[in-house]
Amino acid sequence: METDNQMWTREFILLGLFSDWCTQVSLFVLFLVMYVVTVLGNCLIVLLIRLDTAGAEHKAIPFRSCAAQLFFSLALGGIEFVLLAGMAYDRYVAVCDPLRYSAIMHRGQCARLAIISWVSGSVNSLVQTTITFQLPMCTNRFIDHISCELLAVVRLACVDTSSNEVAIMVSSILLLMTPFCLVLLSYIRIISTILKIQSREGKRKTFHTCASHLTVVALCYGTTIFHLHSEKLIFVFYVIVIPLLNPMIYSLRNKEVKGAWHKLLGKFSGLTSNLAT
Numbered sequence: 001m002e003t004d005n006q007m008w009t010r011e012f013i014l015l016g017l018f019s020d021w022c023t024q025v026s027l028f029v030l031f032l033v034m035y036v037v038t039v040l041g042n043c044l045i046v047l048l049i050r051l052d053t054a055g056a057e058h059k060a061i062p063f064r065s066c067a068a069q070l071f072f073s074l075a076l077g078g079i080e081f082v083l084l085a086g087m088a089y090d091r092y093v094a095v096c097d098p099l100r101y102s103a104i105m106h107r108g109q110c111a112r113l114a115i116i117s118w119v120s121g122s123v124n125s126l127v128q129t130t131i132t133f134q135l136p137m138c139t140n141r142f143i144d145h146i147s148c149e150l151l152a153v154v155r156l157a158c159v160d161t162s163s164n165e166v167a168i169m170v171s172s173i174l175l176l177m178t179p180f181c182l183v184l185l186s187y188i189r190i191i192s193t194i195l196k197i198q199s200r201e202g203k204r205k206t207f208h209t210c211a212s213h214l215t216v217v218a219l220c221y222g223t224t225i226f227h228l229h230s231e232k233l234i235f236v237f238y239v240i241v242i243p244l245l246n247p248m249i250y251s252l253r254n255k256e257v258k259g260a261w262h263k264l265l266g267k268f269s270g271l272t273s274n275l276a277t
Contacts, residue, residue, distance in 0.1 A: 061148065063133075066133075067133050070149070073148075074121075074128055075122045075124075076121070077121070078121030078122075078124050078125060078171075079118055081175055081176055081179045081220065082121060082179055083117045084213070084216065085183055086116070086117060088213065089113070089182070090110075091190060091213055092186040092189055093105055095194070096189055096193045121175065127167070128150060128167065131163075132150065135156075135164065136158055137158065141156075142156075151168070180221060187210070190210060193206070194206050194207060
């Protein structure tokens with residue numbers, strides 16, 4: 001009878017470390033950053049082990065996995081270059097037409113630029129992957145690369161690949177040279193506008209607006225140019241180092257992000273001092 005009258009709880013309440021809301025949010029952000037860094041660090045270690053030539057003697061990759069790897073590599077690369085052109089247009093509007101920036105670069109316009117980037121990069125990658133893996137590879141199974149890179153796979157074909165080379169050239173013009181020309185035109189206008197500014201401080205602030213984007217453009221196109229001379233080494237730099245640098249370049253040069261970090265560090269230092277006392 002006594003057991004029947006007892007109430008069974010169906011949930012628990014976590015008291016946590018502190019009851020103050022600001023402290024809880026600060027700790028949540030801190031712990032989240034720590035977990036993300038931990039996950040990224042472990043993923044990087046796994047990736048390095050997979051890329052290490054001494055890690056395994058047998059480095060076979062299934063046909064479908066190779067095709068999937070090529071597709072995503074081409075798609076993400078194409079998307080990035082088109083996005084750089086869209087971001088160059090954004091910087092052009094911010095510097096050359098600042099009063100109409102909010103009206104031009106509204107949420108719908110940003111969404112359209114992002115959709116164009118994803119669709120163009122994905123469609124190009126799908127076409128390139130399809131025509132590449134329709135080539136007869138005969139008995140040559142050794143890819144002279146660290147991944148299923150486009151040119152490395154095309155070289156395995158035992159037939160004439162002139163049509164594939166034309167397709168690669170057209171793809172390069174559309175997704176590399178066209179965005180590069182748009183970026184170049186945008187920065188010609190931006191530089192001409194900066195030169196018209198009288199004050200040194202005004203020039204510095206205007207240039208600071210474009211510094212992050214310009215750095216990423218130089219890294220991406222620079223590695224693409226050197227990729228022709230040293231494919232494997234530059235490929236590793238492009239797929240590992242640049243994605244690692246991008247968040248740092250865009251975030252650490254952003255005033256809002258730096259302000260948020262200062263606030264978070266200030267709260268954390270205040271929390272630690274309170275705990276110490």
